[in-house]
Amino acid sequence: MSDLVFKPAHQLVELLRSGEITSVELTQAFLDRINKLNPAVNAYLHVSAESALATAADVDRRRAAGEKLPALAGLPIAVKDNLTTTDAPTTSGSKILEGWVPQYDSTVVAKLRAEMMPILGKTNLDEFAMGSSTEYSAFGPTGNPWALERIPGGSGGGSAAAVAGFLAPIAIGSDTGGSIRYPASMTGTVGIKPTYGAVSRYGLIALASSLDQIGPVSRNVVDSALLQDVIQGHDPHDSTSLPNDLGSMVEAAKKGSIKGLRVGVIKQLQGEGFQPGVLARFNESIELLKAAGAEIVEVDCPSFEYAIAAYYLILPAEASSNLAKFDSVRFGLRVTPEGNPTIERVMAATREAGFGPEVKRRIILGTYALSSGYYDAYYGSAQKVRTLIQRDFAKAFEAADVLVSPTAPTTAFKIGEKNEDPIAMYLNDVATIPANLAGIPGISLPIGTADEDGLPVGIQFLAPAMQDSRLYHVGAALESALEAKWGKTMMDFAPSLEALASEVK
Amino acid sequence: MSEITPDLVRHLAGLARIQVTDEEVSRFAEQISLIVDSVATVKAAVQGDVPATSHPIPMANVFREDVVEPSLSQQQALSGAPDSADGRFRVHAILDEE
Numbered sequence: 001m002s003d004l005v006f007k008p009a010h011q012l013v014e015l016l017r018s019g020e021i022t023s024v025e026l027t028q029a030f031l032d033r034i035n036k037l038n039p040a041v042n043a044y045l046h047v048s049a050e051s052a053l054a055t056a057a058d059v060d061r062r063r064a065a066g067e068k069l070p071a072l073a074g075l076p077i078a079v080k081d082n083l084t085t086t087d088a089p090t091t092s093g094s095k096i097l098e099g100w101v102p103q104y105d106s107t108v109v110a111k112l113r114a115e116m117m118p119i120l121g122k123t124n125l126d127e128f129a130m131g132s133s134t135e136y137s138a139f140g141p142t143g144n145p146w147a148l149e150r151i152p153g154g155s156g157g158g159s160a161a162a163v164a165g166f167l168a169p170i171a172i173g174s175d176t177g178g179s180i181r182y183p184a185s186m187t188g189t190v191g192i193k194p195t196y197g198a199v200s201r202y203g204l205i206a207l208a209s210s211l212d213q214i215g216p217v218s219r220n221v222v223d224s225a226l227l228q229d230v231i232q233g234h235d236p237h238d239s240t241s242l243p244n245d246l247g248s249m250v251e252a253a254k255k256g257s258i259k260g261l262r263v264g265v266i267k268q269l270q271g272e273g274f275q276p277g278v279l280a281r282f283n284e285s286i287e288l289l290k291a292a293g294a295e296i297v298e299v300d301c302p303s304f305e306y307a308i309a310a311y312y313l314i315l316p317a318e319a320s321s322n323l324a325k326f327d328s329v330r331f332g333l334r335v336t337p338e339g340n341p342t343i344e345r346v347m348a349a350t351r352e353a354g355f356g357p358e359v360k361r362r363i364i365l366g367t368y369a370l371s372s373g374y375y376d377a378y379y380g381s382a383q384k385v386r387t388l389i390q391r392d393f394a395k396a397f398e399a400a401d402v403l404v405s406p407t408a409p410t411t412a413f414k415i416g417e418k419n420e421d422p423i424a425m426y427l428n429d430v431a432t433i434p435a436n437l438a439g440i441p442g443i444s445l446p447i448g449t450a451d452e453d454g455l456p457v458g459i460q461f462l463a464p465a466m467q468d469s470r471l472y473h474v475g476a477a478l479e480s481a482l483e484a485k486w487g488k489t490m491m492d493f494a495p496s497l498e499a500l501a502s503e504v505k
Numbered sequence: 506m507s508e509i510t511p512d513l514v515r516h517l518a519g520l521a522r523i524q525v526t527d528e529e530v531s532r533f534a535e536q537i538s539l540i541v542d543s544v545a546t547v548k549a550a551v552q553g554d555v556p557a558t559s560h561p562i563p564m565a566n567v568f569r570e571d572v573v574e575p576s577l578s579q580q581q582a583l584s585g586a587p588d589s590a591d592g593r594f595r596v597h598a599i600l601d602e603e
Binding site for chain 2: 100101102103104195196197210211236239240242303305306308309310312313320324327328329330331332333334336340341342343344345346347348349351352355357360361363364365367368371377378380381382383384385386387388390422423426436437438439440465
């Protein structure tokens with residue numbers, strides 16, 4: 001098998017540009033590996049071999065003819081299956097959309113096509129992105145490439161596993177409460193949730209519209225920076241799209257020294273409930289930041305205590321409304337009960353058959369939170385908590401340029417361990433949710449493995465809204481300090497996926 | 506314990522147009538009760554006059570020129586529909602015959 005698949009995206013881009021490799025050769029190498037290993041991982045729900053190779057051949061032809069091509073032309077990519085694509089089914093991990101081929105491309109996919117990136121396929125997710133383990137996908141769970149019997153995190157477990165397993169050099173995810181950052185932490189990869197509105201949501205199947213954000217997934221910081229530079233920017237098709245220019249993330253990642261950078265450790269996101277191996281790696285990283293010249297301060301965010309509670313009212317409320325569109329009329333499944341049923345009964349039967357248990361739970365909970373008589377007490381209070389969390393962040397960012405915490409309280413748990421216990425599942429996102437409630441950007445990057453289980457640990461940095469560049473700056477600095485200390489990269493700690501997959505067989 | 510009874514689950518599922526089995530009703534009542542109990546802490550979180558935030562980044566309303574732009578054709582719009590006829594979505598009866 002070609003060694004090309006193990007190279008980082010920024011190196012592949014250089015090899016493509018210089019003509020040392022062709023895009024067809026590279027794309028085929030990933031398709032071969034997907035073919036061989038995806039059955040064991042289930043990272044992809046759909047593989048678009050034909051269209052990926054067609055894009056690759058087009059790039060090669062144009063490059064040979066001396067045309068000036070976009071920066072990432074020819075670099076293959078994986079896309080989470082909640083972004084619409086006209087040439088591949090888009091299911092959002094749900095039976096209700098099984099086989100649906102949209103009539104329009106999401107803006108992000110259109111940008112990838114304009115960049116001439118071959119799209120390898122669509123990646124697995126918890127149904128409608130509701131979950132933190134990818135176990136709630138209607139099409140089976142995804143395995144973690146570090147240990148296939150464990151979860152890769154969620155909801156974007158497919159994109160994270162594809163990148164961690166070298167089944168894609170880079171991928172697109174979406175993050176509503178941690179769905180990019182939490183899987184990054186579980187799989188030893190990098191994931192960024194940009195500022196709310198920095199990347200267009202047009203064509204992203206909405207979960208909670210005031211929280212959702214699309215972002216990059218990669219194996220190192222600069223690769224994500226390359227991708228954010230391609231996908232960010234204003235889009236008139238998304239009314240919440242920011243008009244601001246956030247600058248170049250690649251430049252930020254290459255900035256270097258963090259001397260004098262004020263890093264605020266969030267008091268509420270450490271200690272009790274966090275696994276010892278997670279805290280050990282976290283504290284080591286704080287020491288590395290200090291040694292690199294950063295100024296470490298502690299910041300107090302007392303309202304974070306209520307973040308999960310507020311999130312699990314706001315999200316189901318918005319989701320119950322967004323998912324009303326799945327009504328058996330315009331697209332997707334229709335189940336017709338016996339006899340001569342009314343449309344209401346057809347809808348109810350369709351949604352019974354088409355939605356999985358977590359989606360039903362959240363729709364029912366959201367319907368409750370929005371009911372008159374309960375609205376003020378639940379949804380209204382949750383929206384006020386959102387204000388308090390924003391105030392906590394505003395105060396913390398007076399004392400610090402970036403904030404820091406572990407991305408997740410624990411390393412990856414076993415598939416099946418929590419899927420009948422919604423509350424235990426919800427606690428996975430304790431550190432990632434506050435950023436979504438406040439609309440600010442966050443990054444998770446790998447900082448080694450926990451001593452007790454050898455599984456990846458992630459660190460999270462948060463920055464003020466529109467200051468995404470700070471995340472790439474500090475992230476790249478910590479990454480290079482860690483690599484200097486280890487004498488290798490994070491993925492060099494990972495077991496061989498071929499070996500794990502053959503054990504499964 | 507919260508007020509999420511099996512009857513309430515059945516009622517809410519009806520409002521949300523989801524048919525539910527008896528087994529689902531009792532399981533969801535139990536699980537959603539636990540969730541509601543744990544999220545109810547928001548009620549005590551806010552003291553005094555705090556404005557609500559519906560949207561994380563302050564934004565103004567967005568307008569565009571009132572001109573026709575490209576959109577899906579009728580055929581495209583109907584292409585994913587479970588059933589259609591004469592250029593329209595076809596559905597079951599809206600009203601019960603009784």
